[in-house]
Amino acid sequence: MNPLVEAALEFVWPTRCVGCDEHGSLLCPSCREALPFIDPALACPRCGAPFGQRVCTECSTAEGLRPLPFDGAVSACEFTGTAARLVVAYKDQFERRLAPVIAGLIFEVIPRDWVRTSDSITWIPSDAEALRRRGFDHMEAVAEELAAIIGRPASMLLSKANATDQRVLDKQERADNMRGAFELIAEPPQRILLIDDVLTSGATLEGASQMLLTAARTVHVATFARVW
Numbered sequence: 001m002n003p004l005v006e007a008a009l010e011f012v013w014p015t016r017c018v019g020c021d022e023h024g025s026l027l028c029p030s031c032r033e034a035l036p037f038i039d040p041a042l043a044c045p046r047c048g049a050p051f052g053q054r055v056c057t058e059c060s061t062a063e064g065l066r067p068l069p070f071d072g073a074v075s076a077c078e079f080t081g082t083a084a085r086l087v088v089a090y091k092d093q094f095e096r097r098l099a100p101v102i103a104g105l106i107f108e109v110i111p112r113d114w115v116r117t118s119d120s121i122t123w124i125p126s127d128a129e130a131l132r133r134r135g136f137d138h139m140e141a142v143a144e145e146l147a148a149i150i151g152r153p154a155s156m157l158l159s160k161a162n163a164t165d166q167r168v169l170d171k172q173e174r175a176d177n178m179r180g181a182f183e184l185i186a187e188p189p190q191r192i193l194l195i196d197d198v199l200t201s202g203a204t205l206e207g208a209s210q211m212l213l214t215a216a217r218t219v220h221v222a223t224f225a226r227v228w
């Protein structure tokens with residue numbers, strides 16, 4: 001953007017922190033520090049759930065360990081407070097400058113050996129309706145920022161088939177809805193890092209991962225936030 005236009009815009013519409021509304025940056029240093037980070041040392045080593053310590057209550061069932069449709073998942077923050085406001089500002093208030101902020105926060109939580117061994121990064125694509133509303137695929141933008149950080153390509157591998165809006169469904173219905181909700185649109189590489197903004201029930205990421213694993217060898221999942 002032209003620096004003069006940028007200065008004028010900043011004057012009439014100053015950049016504010018998503019956490020405390022202070023002028024000057026999108027996420028001020030104190031709000032960044034106070035984000036509800038999930039401590040990887042205390043999270044479930046399989047699915048990244050906070051407070052899992054060893055294996056969380058969702059992974060461990062009476063019949064034994066619940067099979068996971070991916071090779072591990074991590075999330076940077078719990079979906080609460082400033083972390084939740086950051087997602088809303090990015091997705092619903094179209095603050096596109098948050099893409100590198102979110103990518104940087106996801107990068108910090110990804111285990112280094114996942115970074116080293118990933119052939120490419122892919123993302124949960126927006127559906128047609130969301131694309132129309134936002135004018136951009138919000139996770140594609142984050143994937144591109146992350147690709148620049150870790151030096152691996154961001155590859156569009158999935159498209160979303162028409163699925164029912166997840167918000168009106170219960171957990172089992174979400175899982176059923178997501179089975180077959182994705183199509184592979186390109187030949188995936190062997191080792192994939194799959195990203196999304198928020199892990200809610202996990203059904204979306206499970207559906208996407210299952211589809212990728214029809215052709216890939218490993219899928220590691222990283223999200224910015226996580227509902228628990």
Ligand SMILES: [Zn+2]
Pocket residue numbers: 017018019020021022027028029030031032
């Ligand atoms: Zn702040």
Ligand SMILES: [Zn+2]
Pocket residue numbers: 044045046047048049052055056057058059060
């Ligand atoms: Zn778990």
